[in-house]
Amino acid sequence: MDKKPTVAEKTVVQEPSILHESVIAPLVSYPIEVVVPKARQQTPAVGQRATRLDGRLHGLGQTGYIDDITFPGMLYAKIKRAGVASARIRSIDTSEAEAMPGVMAVVTGKDVPCNSFGPSLKDQPVLAYERVFHAGDGVAAVAAVTEQIAAEALEKIKIDYEVLTPVLDPLESLKLETPGVHAPSANIYQSKVIKKGDIEKGFAASDHIVEGTFRTQMVEHVPLEPHATIAMWDANGRVTIHSTLGRITLGRADVARTLAIPISRIRIVATIVGGNFGGKNEITTEPVLALLSKKSGRPVKSVFTRPDEFIASTTRHPLIMDYKTGVTKDGRIQARKIRLILDGGAYCSWSETTLGKACILSAGPYNIDNLYAEAHVVYTNKTMTGAMRGFGAPQVCFAYESHMDDIAHLLKMDPLDIRLINAFNEGSLSPTGQTLQSVVVKESLLRAAERFGWHSNGKGSTNGGTNGGAKLLEKENVNGNTVRV
Amino acid sequence: MACMWYPIGFTVAANPSSAVVKMDEDGTATLLTGTVETGQGSLTILAQIVAQELGIATDDVVVVSADTDATPMDTGAIASRTTYVTGNAARMAAEKVKLMLFDVAAPMLGVKPHQLEAKDHKIVVKGYPQRNMHIADVANHARVVTGEPPIGSASFNPATVALDPETGQGKPFGTYVYATQIAEVDVDDETGEVEVIRMVASHDCGTPINPMLVEGQVEGGISMGVGFALQEEILFNAQGVQINPNLTNYIMPTSLDMPEIEVDIVDNYDPTGPFGAKGVGEPTLVPTAAAILNAIYNAVGVRITSLPATAEKVFNAIQAKREAEPKQITA
Numbered sequence: 001m002d003k004k005p006t007v008a009e010k011t012v013v014q015e016p017s018i019l020h021e022s023v024i025a026p027l028v029s030y031p032i033e034v035v036v037p038k039a040r041q042q043t044p045a046v047g048q049r050a051t052r053l054d055g056r057l058h059g060l061g062q063t064g065y066i067d068d069i070t071f072p073g074m075l076y077a078k079i080k081r082a083g084v085a086s087a088r089i090r091s092i093d094t095s096e097a098e099a100m101p102g103v104m105a106v107v108t109g110k111d112v113p114c115n116s117f118g119p120s121l122k123d124q125p126v127l128a129y130e131r132v133f134h135a136g137d138g139v140a141a142v143a144a145v146t147e148q149i150a151a152e153a154l155e156k157i158k159i160d161y162e163v164l165t166p167v168l169d170p171l172e173s174l175k176l177e178t179p180g181v182h183a184p185s186a187n188i189y190q191s192k193v194i195k196k197g198d199i200e201k202g203f204a205a206s207d208h209i210v211e212g213t214f215r216t217q218m219v220e221h222v223p224l225e226p227h228a229t230i231a232m233w234d235a236n237g238r239v240t241i242h243s244t245l246g247r248i249t250l251g252r253a254d255v256a257r258t259l260a261i262p263i264s265r266i267r268i269v270a271t272i273v274g275g276n277f278g279g280k281n282e283i284t285t286e287p288v289l290a291l292l293s294k295k296s297g298r299p300v301k302s303v304f305t306r307p308d309e310f311i312a313s314t315t316r317h318p319l320i321m322d323y324k325t326g327v328t329k330d331g332r333i334q335a336r337k338i339r340l341i342l343d344g345g346a347y348c349s350w351s352e353t354t355l356g357k358a359c360i361l362s363a364g365p366y367n368i369d370n371l372y373a374e375a376h377v378v379y380t381n382k383t384m385t386g387a388m389r390g391f392g393a394p395q396v397c398f399a400y401e402s403h404m405d406d407i408a409h410l411l412k413m414d415p416l417d418i419r420l421i422n423a424f425n426e427g428s429l430s431p432t433g434q435t436l437q438s439v440v441v442k443e444s445l446l447r448a449a450e451r452f453g454w455h456s457n458g459k460g461s462t463n464g465g466t467n468g469g470a471k472l473l474e475k476e477n478v479n480g481n482t483v484r485v
Numbered sequence: 486m487a488c489m490w491y492p493i494g495f496t497v498a499a500n501p502s503s504a505v506v507k508m509d510e511d512g513t514a515t516l517l518t519g520t521v522e523t524g525q526g527s528l529t530i531l532a533q534i535v536a537q538e539l540g541i542a543t544d545d546v547v548v549v550s551a552d553t554d555a556t557p558m559d560t561g562a563i564a565s566r567t568t569y570v571t572g573n574a575a576r577m578a579a580e581k582v583k584l585m586l587f588d589v590a591a592p593m594l595g596v597k598p599h600q601l602e603a604k605d606h607k608i609v610v611k612g613y614p615q616r617n618m619h620i621a622d623v624a625n626h627a628r629v630v631t632g633e634p635p636i637g638s639a640s641f642n643p644a645t646v647a648l649d650p651e652t653g654q655g656k657p658f659g660t661y662v663y664a665t666q667i668a669e670v671d672v673d674d675e676t677g678e679v680e681v682i683r684m685v686a687s688h689d690c691g692t693p694i695n696p697m698l699v700e701g702q703v704e705g706g707i708s709m710g711v712g713f714a715l716q717e718e719i720l721f722n723a724q725g726v727q728i729n730p731n732l733t734n735y736i737m738p739t740s741l742d743m744p745e746i747e748v749d750i751v752d753n754y755d756p757t758g759p760f761g762a763k764g765v766g767e768p769t770l771v772p773t774a775a776a777i778l779n780a781i782y783n784a785v786g787v788r789i790t791s792l793p794a795t796a797e798k799v800f801n802a803i804q805a806k807r808e809a810e811p812k813q814i815t816a
Contacts, residue, residue, distance in 0.1 A: 043606065047696070054528070168725050193653055218719040248521060250560065267554045275523060394770055402790065423488070433656075441689075444688065445687075447749050448685050
């Protein structure tokens with residue numbers, strides 16, 4: 001072989017060693033020859049299975065995430081979390097932390113020019129001031145020359161708390177006698193109602209009434225890349241922020257508001273973000289890092305640890321969902337009544353959107369002339385709930401589709417048939433009275449059923465279903481036990 | 486099985502996107518957008534939309550994104566809105582570039598601008614494909630001869646009508662998408678453990694701008710839905726402090742938990758979207774948990790009404806059902 005081996009080939013043939021250059025050698029072969037896949041070169045462009053612009057860089061490990069970026073003189077920031085769900089802050093003593101060699105700046109809530117933010121209600125502090133509303137609240141931040149020193153400095157910050165009884169259960173929070181999480185504001189901080197037709201008339205015209213209550217849990221987005229920020233305050237009084245934000249234009253306005261400086265003095269640069277799923281739709285540490293940079297005159301970086309990601313970023317709203325449906329014996333829905341209670345956590349965040357979408361979508365993709373849906377979101381002293389892929393829709397879909405199967409079971413109908421009987425058509429009116437266009441819910445039901453083999457999987461399981469799960473009748477499970485149906 | 490509907494864009498509130506498209510003298514183009522690539526492939530989708538409007542290939546479009554000093558306003562990667570809202574803005578900005586090219590090419594081809602179309606790297610007289618000029622020649626002429634470098638900007642915001650506060654009546658969204666997912670599960674009745682074996686996912690997204698990226702979104706959404714259905718839960722102690730804020734005790738699905746996934750894209754076209762496209766990001770997860778829970782019900786006859794359906798919950802429900810059933814005493 002007279003060809004000069006490429007870097008990639010070399011790394012394969014050489015002996016492995018921890019000191020070996022293969023550990024740091026780029027995986028790409030030089031000189032770089034870019035092969036453009038055909039789908040990226042074809043016209044018309046729409047409909048092509050074009051590979052991604054960033055795919056090759058990801059594949060070769062050349063994408064620069066914030067964790068990979070450094071600037072000369074850059075400091076590392078850490079944020080101290082409250083660790084108590086509800087408390088009054090009597091005092092914060094940062095003097096010992098500030099005196100540590102290597103600590104370049106410390107900030108607390110009193111240093112934030114406008115210490116509140118939020119996409120609708122501005123009820124969330126950048127750093128807790130006087131009160132703690134959930135255990136993940138940041139109470140102080142440190143910038144130091146190394147991450148280790150910043151972490152050690154957090155331990156030296158002394159906070160005196162008067163611990164209060166937290167409100168944790170959303171149904172408790174609803175009650176009038178429960179103390180207000182954000183008193184004097186009420187615990188129910190937003191509500192939504194959708195009314196269509198007359199549900200009492202609809203229930204009266206029904207052969208059966210089916211009721212059910214469904215609950216969902218709190219989950220995290222768990223993006224591969226945690227929240228990360230670098231802030232650099234320059235001598236012109238302009239701050240450049242590299243951020244994992246998914247919404248830079250609005251993030252910039254929020255940062256300007258909290259720092260009380262004009263929008264034009266802020267530049268936000270988002271790198272390629274390693275997963276969002278709704279969790280990176282609002283500012284988190286950006287104002288804190290900007291202040292640490294201003295105070296220290298250095299670029300400052302912070303990357304959330306995985307525990308930070310769980311306790312200090314938004315999560316999915318847990319829902320408690322009551323459904324009541326009136327149906328004729330041939331499976332036509334006459335009326336539906338729904339009540340949704342959303343656990344809104346400590347701050348509003350994207351609750352307004354989640355509440356609205358959950359309420360609008362809660363009846364399912366079905367023609368229901370008589371509908372009453374109400375939704376309420378309440379404060380608790382738990383991790384704030386906010387935007388997460390689906391904004392309440394996965395929760396209500398779990399409820400309305402479980403409920404539909406319960407109705408099918410009662411009527412001894414095929415779950416596919418009851419859906420086809422009630423599903424939206426082109427031009428159907430939505431629960432809010434909108435005329436729907438490009439409606440293909442029935443097509444999707446029929447195509448999925450055909451692809452799955454819904455009807456060929458045997459009918460007549462003991463619970464009245466005829467779906468593919470009935471395949472389990474003849475099937476042995478992983479442990480070799482025949483599944484009882 | 487579970488079906489669903491899901492809207493594209495914000496609820497009533499304005500959620501505009503702006504875009505700038507420019508073409509250089511060799512017929513390649515640049516899109517400036519304020520949206521952020523968060524792993525879903527949206528910048529590739531936007532490049533395809535711009536390329537389609539200009540009659541060039543995806544690889545001929547470079548996308549500059551997510552720098553507030555350089556890129557125009559965008560509401561961002563949220564509410565499954567990028568393909569629909571930013572895509573419409575990008576298409577309209579590209580259309581302005583195209584119309585500038587038509588103005589330059591029309592006298593050279595001896596026709597009116599409205600008789601032209603952009604297709605396969607050429608500006609072509611409609612119905613007379615032999616009457617054409619290469620798009621690079623037109624773009625170069627525009628810059629070096631007529632002095633009109635092609636550039637266009639546009640904004641788009643979905644048309645909505647505010648909801649009545651009493652009845653909730655109104656038009657909260659520009660458009661919606663629809664989907665059905667069907668799960669096949671294996672339930673171990675001795676342990677309550679549920680394994681999702683297969684998912685068929687039939688999704689509407691309007692025109693699929695890039696079917697491969699639609700499939701990627703569906704597969705990713707289902708992985709998130711499997712965790713939501715069976716495993717994931719943030720737990721608190723009595724004082725309101727999380728007790729499992731780590732990936733050792735907060736159990737997420739891994740590739741070993743993933744079912745076989747069959748993605749089916751339902752033919753559809755929405756006249757309000759760019760080239761008929763709507764969106765697909767969030768909806769991919771919406772019916773997953775419901776489909777899995779209904780399959781559990783079908784397999785072992787127990788209705789789990791709270792998520793996640795952990796092995797413990799399923800096992801207890803199976804036990805309770807057995808105890809409630811009349812016992813058969815053999816003679």
